[in-house]
Amino acid sequence: MSESIGQIISGLHPLERKVLAVFAQQPAAWDHELLQRTGLDESRLAMALGWLQSKGVIGVEEERGSRLVSLTELGRNYARVEIPERRIMKELTAGRPILIQELRERLGLEQLEVSTAVGNLKQHGIARVGQGGALELVSGELPPQVVGLTELISRLNQAAAPVADEIIDVEDRHILYDYIDKHWKTRGIFKFYEKVTKRHKLTALGVDLVARLPEEASGDVIGQLTPEMLKDGTWKGKAFRKYHIELNPPRIAMGSAHPYRQFLHDVQIKLISMGFEEMQGPLVESEFWNMDALYMPQFHPARDIHDVYFPKDLAPADDIDPALLERVAVTHERGGASGSAGWRYTFDRARARQPILRSQGTAVSARTLAGKPRVPGKYFSIARCFRYDQVDATHAPDFFQIEGVVLDRATTFRALLGLLKLFAAELAKADEIKFLPAYFPFTEPSVELHARHPRLGWIELGGAGLFRPEVTMPMGVEVPVIAWGLGLDRMAMVAMGLHDIRDLFSTDLEFLRTLRPPSALSSEPGT
Numbered sequence: 001m002s003e004s005i006g007q008i009i010s011g012l013h014p015l016e017r018k019v020l021a022v023f024a025q026q027p028a029a030w031d032h033e034l035l036q037r038t039g040l041d042e043s044r045l046a047m048a049l050g051w052l053q054s055k056g057v058i059g060v061e062e063e064r065g066s067r068l069v070s071l072t073e074l075g076r077n078y079a080r081v082e083i084p085e086r087r088i089m090k091e092l093t094a095g096r097p098i099l100i101q102e103l104r105e106r107l108g109l110e111q112l113e114v115s116t117a118v119g120n121l122k123q124h125g126i127a128r129v130g131q132g133g134a135l136e137l138v139s140g141e142l143p144p145q146v147v148g149l150t151e152l153i154s155r156l157n158q159a160a161a162p163v164a165d166e167i168i169d170v171e172d173r174h175i176l177y178d179y180i181d182k183h184w185k186t187r188g189i190f191k192f193y194e195k196v197t198k199r200h201k202l203t204a205l206g207v208d209l210v211a212r213l214p215e216e217a218s219g220d221v222i223g224q225l226t227p228e229m230l231k232d233g234t235w236k237g238k239a240f241r242k243y244h245i246e247l248n249p250p251r252i253a254m255g256s257a258h259p260y261r262q263f264l265h266d267v268q269i270k271l272i273s274m275g276f277e278e279m280q281g282p283l284v285e286s287e288f289w290n291m292d293a294l295y296m297p298q299f300h301p302a303r304d305i306h307d308v309y310f311p312k313d314l315a316p317a318d319d320i321d322p323a324l325l326e327r328v329a330v331t332h333e334r335g336g337a338s339g340s341a342g343w344r345y346t347f348d349r350a351r352a353r354q355p356i357l358r359s360q361g362t363a364v365s366a367r368t369l370a371g372k373p374r375v376p377g378k379y380f381s382i383a384r385c386f387r388y389d390q391v392d393a394t395h396a397p398d399f400f401q402i403e404g405v406v407l408d409r410a411t412t413f414r415a416l417l418g419l420l421k422l423f424a425a426e427l428a429k430a431d432e433i434k435f436l437p438a439y440f441p442f443t444e445p446s447v448e449l450h451a452r453h454p455r456l457g458w459i460e461l462g463g464a465g466l467f468r469p470e471v472t473m474p475m476g477v478e479v480p481v482i483a484w485g486l487g488l489d490r491m492a493m494v495a496m497g498l499h500d501i502r503d504l505f506s507t508d509l510e511f512l513r514t515l516r517p518p519s520a521l522s523s524e525p526g527t
Contacts, residue, residue, distance in 0.1 A: 005209050008055055015040065015048035017213075020057075024210050028061055028201040042510060049200060057206040066197035068162040069176060071153065072502075075189040079157035083189075084109055084117035085146045092127060092137040099134050112390055120146075148175045153189065162193075188391040192499050193511065259515045260504045263492050264382055267402060267427055271380045276404065279381040281364035286317035288352040290359060292328055293366040294442040295470040297343040298351060307388035309357040316353035324370060325349060327474035338469040357386040361403030361485050362442070369467075370475045373407060380404035382488065393500045394459055400488035401462070402427070409479045413445055413466055416482040420449045420464055423484075428461065428491035438463050442471050443483060451491075455499045462486030 012020070018038045022029055029037075034045055052058045071079065081087070087107050091098055098106075103114050118135060121127040124143040130136040152172045156163060168176070176190065202210060229235045257265070272278065281289075291303060327336060329349055335342035358364075361383030368379050381403045389395045402423070406415070417435060424430040430451035438448040443465025450458045464484035472481055489501050496515065498504065506512060 005205070005212060008057070008209060009213060013048065013051060015044055016052055019045070019048045019052060020206075020210055020213060023058070023200075023202050023206065024213070027207070028199055030199050031197045032066070034200070052206075053200075056203055057209055058200045059203050060198050061201040062199040063196055064199075066195050068193055068195055069156065069168070070159070070162040070191050071156050072188055072191050075153055075191075076157055078189060079153050083146065083150055083153070084113050085120055086142065086150060088114075088117055088121065088135075089126070089137075089142060089146075092135065100129070101133075103135070116390075145175065148172070149189075152176070156190075162191075188502075191502065192393075193503050194497060194499065195514070259496065259512060260492060263496065264400065264488065267488065268382060270426060271402075271404075274378075276378045276380040279364045279368045279379045279403070281358070281367050281381065281383065283358055283384060283386075284311060284314065284355055285358040285363050286320065286352065287354045287356055288317065288320050288325065288328070289366050290356060290363040292332070292347075292352045293324075293370070293471070293475070294362055295331065295468060296441045297332060297345065298348055299343075299345060300441060308359045309386050309388065311355055311357065314355040316350070317355060318353075320353065321370075324474065325352060328352075331470050331474050335470070336474060338473045340470055342470075358383065359385055359387050361385060361401035362483065364403055365405045365483055366471075366475075368405065369472065369477050369481065372476070373405075375477075375479050376406075376408040376411075378404070378406050391502070393456060393502075394490060394493075396489065396501050399501075402486045402488045402491070403484070405467075405481050405483045407477065407479050407481050411480050411482050413482070416464055416466065416484070417447070419482070420447070420484060420486075423486065424449060424451055424461065424491075427488075427495065429495040430461075430491075434458070438465070440465055442468060444468050449484075449486065451494050453494055453499075454497070459490055459494075460487075461490055 018040065019034060022034055022037045031045070034040075034049075035042065038045060040048070049058065053060070084107070087109075088103060091103070091106065100114065100118060103109065103118075104111060107114075109117075118127065118129075122129070124145070126137070126139050126141075126143060127135050128138050148171060152175055155172070225235060225240070256262075268278070287298075290308070292298070296303060329347040329352075330336040330342075331338055332343050332347045333345065361381055364381040364383050365379070373379065383401050383403050384398065385401050386398045389397050391397065406419070420435070421433065424433045428451055432452040434450050436448045436450060438446040440446045440463055443463075446463060446465035448463050449461045451461050453459050462485050464482070464486075467481040467483055472478070489504055492498070492504055493501060496504075498515075503511070503515075506515075
């Protein structure tokens with residue numbers, strides 16, 4: 001035996017020996033195979049593989065992106081109490097129709113859970129809504145999607161760690177992909193993220209070492225000498241592991257900014273460097289700034305789209321200039337100085353003072369326009385917004401918008417398209433974008449910006465347009481104003497290669513340490 005192999009074997013750490021025991025059975029293995037067969041956690045396995053690689057015992061044969069899946073908290077709850085479809089089916093098989101509104105109280109479900117589950121059962125011919133709004137059983141056989149989903153939730157709940165989809169059987173993978181493509185209405189049960197996995201292979205040195213390891217490894221090997229061993233003499237006759245002083249030390253996890261926080265900081269710095277000034281606005285807004293000042297009529301269905309939150313026990317807003325409120329009211333009713341006919345309804349001035357949580361960053365732009373901005377001027381805001389929405393891979397009830405306006409006598413809609421294209425390339429790092437015509441009550445013409453996500457396909461990044469005179473004239477702005485409101489969370493998903501918007505707010509430190517913003521600037525955000 002060569003002296004170098006003998007030295008390596010005598011200095012092997014117990015973790016390295018566990019890994020080499022796997023390679024003694026097969027010459028190459030993927031990360032997920034080593035995790036299963038060694039029983040080590042990810043950090044210890046990575047440490048052992050790093051040591052073996054630095055010694056030249058193993059090398060990386062192949063790398064590829066691996067998709068991992070685990071249950072969300074909602075998914076783990078369903079593993080305990082079953083998914084709503086099965087629970088509703090049990091109620092219906094008892095023999096009597098049930099009013100849909102009764103299900104929520106009887107089963108302790110949220111309204112969204114009830115409506116989604118009932119929709120799934122109706123869609124697959126399992127139940128129907130009969131007279132009086134009662135839910136009736138049509139077929140007592142659960143659809144394969146419900147059965148398969150229940151079993152998959154159970155299996156993932158038993159897994160100690162996120163599972164790579166390549167080791168999930170074909171039927172379960174079909175359920176997952178149907179879930180992603182929304183062939184089956186979803187509730188946010190699964191969490192997906194990407195991770196680079198490696199296939200490790202023994203080198204020529206490693207093959208020789210593994211072949212000789214059993215004869216050298218006979219007997220106990222002590223890696224750490226303790227006071228107790230010195231006292232009772234149990235160290236006598238034992239072999240001591242030698243230490244390799246050239247090995248890389250264990251990784252120290254240093255503190256750093258959250259990757260999404262760093263992304264937001266990068267966006268802020270880039271826009272300031274482009275000459276934009278930052279706007280500020282409160283999270284708790286009034287309907288006036290959030291909607292009325294933006295020429296959204298109080299009866300318009302666009303208000304329903306926003307599904308705003310109404311804080312309890314807050315006094316009506318008192319920061320609205322009465323003269324401005326009157327000009328906006330007259331514009332809604334008769335068009336005012338804008339030259340239009342208005343919406344032709346009686347504007348409720350008391351409702352305009354109703355406090356709400358800000359549902360769109362455009363409210364910040366409205367405040368800025370009313371505050372006598374410079375002309376020409378460029379402004380932006382990174383605004384936290386809130387809307388009641390079903391949580392899934394691209395939707396959340398609270399989100400960040402990048403909001404902005406440009407005021408200039410020479411600005412045009414073509415200039416707006418150029419800015420949107422620039423933002424998509426610089427901020428979202430999008431390779432493919434497209435513009436679609438859109439409608440917003442406060443802009444004309446209007447446009448939507450879409451980008452192609454590598455997994456989710458085309459996703460909407462936000463809307464933009466040229467502010468209507470009904471918005472600008474009551475605020476005393478007499479030059480063209482182009483405006484946009486883009487979803488920063490979705491832009492970050494494209495830029496950072498994420499497939500689920502919830503991963504931006506993950507508390508999984510191991511996951512966050514592998515996630516970096518696309519442009520890490522030298523300056524860190526302030527505390």
